[in-house]
Structure formats: structure tokens, C-alpha cells
Amino acid sequence: MIEEYLEKILWTYMFFVMIATFGVSIYGIVFRPNMLKKIIALTIFGDTANVFMIFIGYRAIYPIKPPVLWTSHPDKNVLNTFVSQSIDPVPPALVITAIVINMAITLLITFLAIQAYRLYGSLDVRDLSKLKG
Amino acid sequence: MGTREKILLALIIISLALLAVILSFGALGAVPLKTIRPLGSFYLYFMANNNIMIQEIYPSITKPSDFWAASTEGVTAILWDYRGLDTLFETSVFFFAIIGSVSVFRYYSASLEEKNKKNTNNSSINTKTSDQGLSLIVKLITRINFVVIIAVSASIAFHGQLTPGGGFQGGATLAVAPLLAIAALSRYFVEDVGLKKNTMLTIRTLGLLIIGLLALAPLIMGLVGGNPYIMENQPKSWAMFIGFPSFGLGVLLGSLAFYNMAELLAVGAGFTVVFLLLTLPEEFFKKILSREVGEQ
Amino acid sequence: MLIELVKTIIFFIGMGLVGLGAVFDLIGALGLLRFPNFFVRLHAATIGAIGGAVYPLIGVALMAPSLESFGQYRWYLMGGAIVTALFIVLAAPTGSHALARATHRAKVVPVEPKVVDHLEEDKG
Amino acid sequence: MFYLLHLVMLVLMMSIGFVFAFLAIMERDLLKAVVFSAGQAAAYVIVYYLLMSPDIVLAYAAIGVGIYSAVMIIAIKKTERYEKV
Amino acid sequence: MNLESLATTYVLIIIPVFLAAFIIYVIRAVKGPSIPDSVLAIDALSYDVAAFMIILAIYFKSPFLIPGAIILAIWAYALDIFVAKYYEKKELGE
Numbered sequence: 001m002i003e004e005y006l007e008k009i010l011w012t013y014m015f016f017v018m019i020a021t022f023g024v025s026i027y028g029i030v031f032r033p034n035m036l037k038k039i040i041a042l043t044i045f046g047d048t049a050n051v052f053m054i055f056i057g058y059r060a061i062y063p064i065k066p067p068v069l070w071t072s073h074p075d076k077n078v079l080n081t082f083v084s085q086s087i088d089p090v091p092p093a094l095v096i097t098a099i100v101i102n103m104a105i106t107l108l109i110t111f112l113a114i115q116a117y118r119l120y121g122s123l124d125v126r127d128l129s130k131l132k133g
Numbered sequence: 134m135g136t137r138e139k140i141l142l143a144l145i146i147i148s149l150a151l152l153a154v155i156l157s158f159g160a161l162g163a164v165p166l167k168t169i170r171p172l173g174s175f176y177l178y179f180m181a182n183n184n185i186m187i188q189e190i191y192p193s194i195t196k197p198s199d200f201w202a203a204s205t206e207g208v209t210a211i212l213w214d215y216r217g218l219d220t221l222f223e224t225s226v227f228f229f230a231i232i233g234s235v236s237v238f239r240y241y242s243a244s245l246e247e248k249n250k251k252n253t254n255n256s257s258i259n260t261k262t263s264d265q266g267l268s269l270i271v272k273l274i275t276r277i278n279f280v281v282i283i284a285v286s287a288s289i290a291f292h293g294q295l296t297p298g299g300g301f302q303g304g305a306t307l308a309v310a311p312l313l314a315i316a317a318l319s320r321y322f323v324e325d326v327g328l329k330k331n332t333m334l335t336i337r338t339l340g341l342l343i344i345g346l347l348a349l350a351p352l353i354m355g356l357v358g359g360n361p362y363i364m365e366n367q368p369k370s371w372a373m374f375i376g377f378p379s380f381g382l383g384v385l386l387g388s389l390a391f392y393n394m395a396e397l398l399a400v401g402a403g404f405t406v407v408f409l410l411l412t413l414p415e416e417f418f419k420k421i422l423s424r425e426v427g428e429q
Numbered sequence: 430m431l432i433e434l435v436k437t438i439i440f441f442i443g444m445g446l447v448g449l450g451a452v453f454d455l456i457g458a459l460g461l462l463r464f465p466n467f468f469v470r471l472h473a474a475t476i477g478a479i480g481g482a483v484y485p486l487i488g489v490a491l492m493a494p495s496l497e498s499f500g501q502y503r504w505y506l507m508g509g510a511i512v513t514a515l516f517i518v519l520a521a522p523t524g525s526h527a528l529a530r531a532t533h534r535a536k537v538v539p540v541e542p543k544v545v546d547h548l549e550e551d552k553g
Numbered sequence: 554m555f556y557l558l559h560l561v562m563l564v565l566m567m568s569i570g571f572v573f574a575f576l577a578i579m580e581r582d583l584l585k586a587v588v589f590s591a592g593q594a595a596a597y598v599i600v601y602y603l604l605m606s607p608d609i610v611l612a613y614a615a616i617g618v619g620i621y622s623a624v625m626i627i628a629i630k631k632t633e634r635y636e637k638v
Numbered sequence: 639m640n641l642e643s644l645a646t647t648y649v650l651i652i653i654p655v656f657l658a659a660f661i662i663y664v665i666r667a668v669k670g671p672s673i674p675d676s677v678l679a680i681d682a683l684s685y686d687v688a689a690f691m692i693i694l695a696i697y698f699k700s701p702f703l704i705p706g707a708i709i710l711a712i713w714a715y716a717l718d719i720f721v722a723k724y725y726e727k728k729e730l731g732e
Binding site for chain 3 (some may be wrong): 642648649652660665666672678679684685689695702704705719722726732
């Protein structure tokens with residue numbers, strides 16, 4: 001009984017921590033003036049979103065294993081035990097795609113930021129917005 | 134902070150609080166489920182299944198091998214087989230991001246030639262001395278570590294269908310080798326070894342080309358004999374080309390191993406290009422940019 | 430029979446190493462917290478990295494052959510542990526060395542309990 | 554009992570990740586922010602590990618701890634280190 | 639009691655010690671007056687996390703959780719080298 005309550009409280013606490021991280025990173029993206037700081041905040045936001053997705057796809061059971069089969073020739077019992085213990089493999093597959101695309105976008109933005117510094121001598125968005133032409 | 138920022142901040146806080154309330158009532162599953170979802174269960178049953186059990190679960194299926202992904206690792210099976218097209222376009226996004234980066238730094242080749250010319254004129258004093266890179270200890274240990282890194286990345290990529298890992302993970306591990314070489318031994322060492330920008334671009338394009346050809350192979354074979362399909366590993370009993378060779382559930386499982394190797398090449402070479410571009414000395418860019426501005 | 434005995438002894442040696450590693454880890458962490466400045470903390474970091482990471486890894490590698498429920502994959506566990514231990518033995522001191530040398534050169538942190546500073550003299 | 558220990562580890566690592574993320578955003582010294590961001594990535598690596606997805610551990614350890622930090626350190630070296638307020 | 643359950647129980651006792659050490663490392667990384675202090679703490683934290691991952695593989699009885707450890711160790715080393723290079727040289731490519 002007490003374990004169930006504790007379990008629920010702990011899971012809810014984790015979701016709240018995640019939402020707090022979302023809030024902090026959105027603050028960084030919107031209000032910090034430096035472009036590199038914006039990029040760091042963006043990566044933190046993306047990572048937290050990925051963790052959120054994995055959390056939703058998780059199974060709350062104790063003997064839990066990654067979705068990898070032990071034997072290459074499974075019979076019926078092995079397969080049933082495997083499915084009853086393994087996590088859902090769909091969210092990890094989605095998250096790997098998300099991580100790669102995040103990283104590609106971050107690389108491109110970083111290159112653009114460096115080029116902007118070379119051309120205009122500043123990374124501050126307030127300075128960059130005053131430029132003309 | 135102006136009025137607009139205040140409104141924006143208030144909106145952010147309100148939406149996050151709304152999300153928190155929704156979650157705490159358990160809408161998205163504040164405590165994760167104890168059972169598995171049907172889609173996940175499908176993937177888990179059929180990713181490495183040798184015709185067992187399928188007809189019990191889905192009696193309508195007459196040819197069980199139609200759904201077989203030939204991998205003992207669930208995530209790789211989904212990435213390169215069930216959602217193969219998605220991964221193909223993801224690799225393309227990575228490819229075009231690097232194309233964009235190269236085109237942003239498009240003065241690269243000119244500056245490198247200038248640097249080489251300067252070196253030959255000045256009898257290359259700063260490029261060959263011990264002044265480059267970090268201390269001798271770091272250089273030696275880094276050279277030893279290259280062996281470990283390359284072996285680990287190869288094992289991660291080539292066993293991708295049996296143990297956790299795969300092409301992208303192996304490529305991201307392989308990328309640490311040029312990165313450490315750039316930091317510890319200087320980028321001139323990397324270019325002397327032969328890892329130049331254009332070579333790496335070629336290898337990367339080759340990797341993507343292999344992936345594309347592998348994906349299109351069933352289509353081309355199918356166009357000849359009828360019933361074409363694309364990018365899938367599992368044998369199709371109704372098609373002319375019944376799938377890539379899979380020698381039992383041994384080491385080489387269908388096309389997954391080839392996809393992983395090609396992805397390893399593409400990702401490792403792509404990261405090398407990025408780091409070679411990023412660590413270019415700043416003074417050449419300044420010179421070139423000032424010249425261009427002066428001409429205008 | 431003899432092989433079983435040897436395996437069991439090796440297993441207990443491995444367990445001892447894992448426990449020793451945990452204790453060393455805590456000691457290294459406390460040292461890193463309590464020592465006064467960067468150059469002194471390098472000692473504690475070495476205890477944390479070598480004592481806290483390499484010893485447990487060797488211990489796991491020794492424990493692995495007795496874990497029957499892992500099947501043939503216990504050799505995979507053993508190999509992974511040994512390779513990681515080998516890499517950390519090589520990398521951790523090198524990383525600390527590079528960091529200490531760069532910190533000294535850039536004068537980020539003053540060398541405080543200083544009797545003699547040969548690195549400074551070498552630089553001239 | 555086992556399950557609760559698992560949950561306590563998860564809670565601890567999420568909290569460490571939040572602390573590092575907060576410091577990374579609020580820090581004015583960008584180099585320090587990058588180091589804190591690497592710490593956040595290391596905490597999230599254990600979170601992914603405890604949520605039983607070793608594939609993501611492989612990909613994210615390489616990208617979050619290594620490549621982001623390296624790219625950002627190079628970019629800071631090329632541009633400027635302190636954020637203007 | 640066979641060796642396996644002994645190993646699981648033993649690892650269960652070990653885990654809190656490691657967690658305490660992690661918390662102390664984090665305190666040093668947050669407090670660290672200079673950047674090398676933080677980097678040193680995060681470095682030691684990463685190596686210990688790598689070891690912790692392999693120990694936990696015994697606890698969860700799953701050998702497929704271990705390959706992340708070596709990757710984490712490799713990239714922690716790379717972080718060290720990069721911060722050192724930042725302080726030592728004018729350009730990171732030299």
C-alpha cells in the first residue's frame with residue numbers, strides 16, 4: 001500500500017522535474033541574448049523532450065530487460081518470457097532518429113553563428129538586430 | 134523587461150503549469166503502464182522469429198516469414214527494417230546539414246592552399262616541430278588510444294543486429310578519433326595522414342550511395358520480375374526477389390549488416406569533415422573576408 | 430571440482446575488488462570535496478578514477494565466469510569490463526596531466542602550497 | 554524493494570540533470586556553461602540506462618557528452634567567452 | 639545461497655555507496671571555483687558512471703547494458719583534452 005503511494009509520488013516528482021527543466025530551457029532560448037547560450041538551451045530542451053518520450057514508453061515492472069533477444073533460435077517459452085520482460089522498442093527507435101536530427105540542426109546553427117560573428121563581430125542578438133543591409 | 138517579454142513569460146509558465154496538471158492527473162500515464170502496447174508486442178514477437186507462434190496470434194497470416202526482420206535486436210530491426218525509409222531520410226538530413234555547413238564555410242579550399250604555400254615558403258617551421266598539439270605524453274597515449282577507439286566502433290557497428298549498437302552509434306564513436314587527433318596532435322597531422330576534406334566528402338557520399346542502392350535493390354529486381362518493394366529486410370514470399378541472403382540467424386542477417394557498415398562510413402566521415410572545417414585557423418577567414426569586403 | 434573451487438575463489442576476489450572500489454570511490458569523492466585547491470585535488474581525482482573505476486571493473490571481470498545465468502554472454506560482460514578498465518587506466522592519468530599542465534600554463538589557478546616550481550623554471 | 558531502489562536512482566539522476574541544466578542556463582561564462590551541459594548529459598546517460606535503452610545510451614553518450622561539448626568549445630574559442638548582460 | 643543471488647545482494651549493498659560518491663562529485667562540480675575543478679569532477683564522475691553501469695548489469699541480469707560504458711569513458715577523455723587545449727593554445731586546430 002505504502003509502496004504504491006511512494007511509487008506514484010516518485011513518478012510524479014520525476015515528471016515535474018522534467019517540466020521544470022523544460023521551463024528553464026525555454027527561458028534560455030527566449031530571453032538569453034547570446035546565440036551560443038541559445039544553442040546550449042536548445043540542446044537541453046531536445047534532450048529533455050527525448051527523456052520524456054522514453055518515460056512515456058517505459059513499463060513499470062521489476063524484472064525488466066532491454067529489447068534484445070538472448071538466443072538466435074527462440075522457442076515458444078523463451079519468446080513469451082522475453083515479451084513479458086522487455087520494454088517497448090518503438091520509443092527508443094523514434095528517439096534515436098530525433099537525437100540524430102537534433103545534432104545535425106545544432107551543427108548547422110553553430111556554423112551559422114560562427115559565420116555571423118566573423119561578419120558582424122558580435123553574437124548578441126540585440127546587436128545583430130540593429131544591423132542593416 | 135518590456136511588456137511583450139512579460140506576456141511571453143506568463144504564457145510559457147501557464148502552458149507548462151497546464152502540462153503539469155494534465156500529467157499529475159495521469160493523462161499521459163504519470164505512472165508508466167505495466168503491460169506492453171500491441172505495436173511493441175508485435176515488433177518483439179516478430180523481429181527474430183523463425184515461424185513460431187505467429188499463426189497462433191494472427192491466424193489470418195499464412196506465410197509467417199513475411200513479417201520477419203531477421204535481427205535479435207529490437208531497435209535495429211525497427212530502425213533499418215520496419216521504419217527503414219524514416220532512417221534513410223534521417224541520414225539524408227544529416228548529409229544535407231553537413232552540405233549546408235560546408236557551403237557556409239565555402240572559403241575553405243582557398244585558405245588551405247594559401248596555408249600550404251606559406252609553409253613551403255617558410256621551410257615549414259611551425260608545422261613540423263613539437264610546438265604543435267599538447268605535450269608528448271598526451272600525444273603518445275592518444276596514438277595508442279586510436280587502436281582502442283577504432284576497434285570498439287567497428288565492433289559496435291558490425292554487431293549492430295545482435296547486440297545494442299548500430300551504424301550511427303559506431304560512426305559517432307569513430308568520430309572521436311579525428312577529433313582527438315585534431316586536439317592532441319593538431320589538424321595538420323590529420324591532413325598529412327590523408328584525411329582531407331574532399332576525401333572525407335567522397336567517403337561520406339559513398340556511404341549514402343551504398344545505403345540508397347541497398348534500399349533500391351529489391352525495387353530494381355522487382356521491376357524485372359514483378360511485385361517490387363523497397364528498403365525491407367524481411368523476405369517477401371509473394372515477390373520475385375525474396376529478400377537479402379540471411380544465413381540462418383547467424384552473423385550476417387539480411388541487409389542489416391550492410392546498412393550498418395555503410396552508415397558507419399557515412400557518419401564517421403561526415404563528423405570528420407565538420408571538425409576539419411571547424412578547426413580552421415581564424416586569421417585566414419579574416420583575411421579573405423576583409424579582401425572580399427574591400428572589393429565590393 | 431578443482432575448477433569449481435578455483436572459480437569460486439576468483440569470484441570472491443572479484444567481490445572484494447568491487448567493494449574496495451566502492452570505498453575508494455567514496456574516499457576519492459570526499460577528497461575532491463575537501464582539498465583546498467586544484468593541484469591538490471588532482472590526487473583525489475586519481476583515487477576516484479583508478480581506485481573507483483578500474484578496481485570494480487577488474488572485479489566484475491573476475492566475477493563474470495561464475496554468473497551462469499548469463500549463458501555465453503558472460504564472456505561478453507568480461508570482455509567489455511576488461512576493455513573499459515584498460516582504456517581508463519590509459520586515459521584517466523593522461524587527461525589529468527593535460528588538464529594540470531594547461532591550468533599551470535594559463536595561470537588559471539595559483540600554485541598555492543609552493544616550495545619549488547620546476548615547470549615554471551623550465552618555461553623560463 | 555528492488556523496484557523502489559530503481560526509482561530512487563532515477564529520481565536522483567533526474568534531479569542532478571535539472572541542477573546542471575539550471576546552472577548551464579544561468580551561467581554567464583559560456584565555457585562553464587558547456588562544462589555544466591556535459592554534466593547534465595552524463596546524468597541523462599544514466600537515466601537512459603535505467604530506462605533500459607542501451608542503444609540510446611550509445612548514441613547519446615557520444616553526442617551529448619562529446620560532440621556538443623567539443624563543437625561548443627571550438628565555437629567559444631573562435632568567438633567570445635563571456636555573455637553580455 | 640548460490641553465487642548469483644549472492645552477487646545480486648552484494649551489488650545491492652554497493653549501489654548506495656556509489657550514489658553517495660556521485661552526489662559528492664556533483665557538489666564539487668557545482669561549487670568548483672575554477673573551470674578545471676568542475677572538469678576534473680565531471681571527468682571522475684563519468685569514469686565512475688562507466689564502472690557503475692557495468693556493475694549494474696549484474697544487478698539487472700542483462701549483459702546488453704554494458705557497451706555504453708566504454709563510449710562514456712572515451713568521450714570524457716575527449717572533454718578533458720579539449721578543455722586543456724582551450725587553455726594551452728591560441729587556436730584549437732594547432
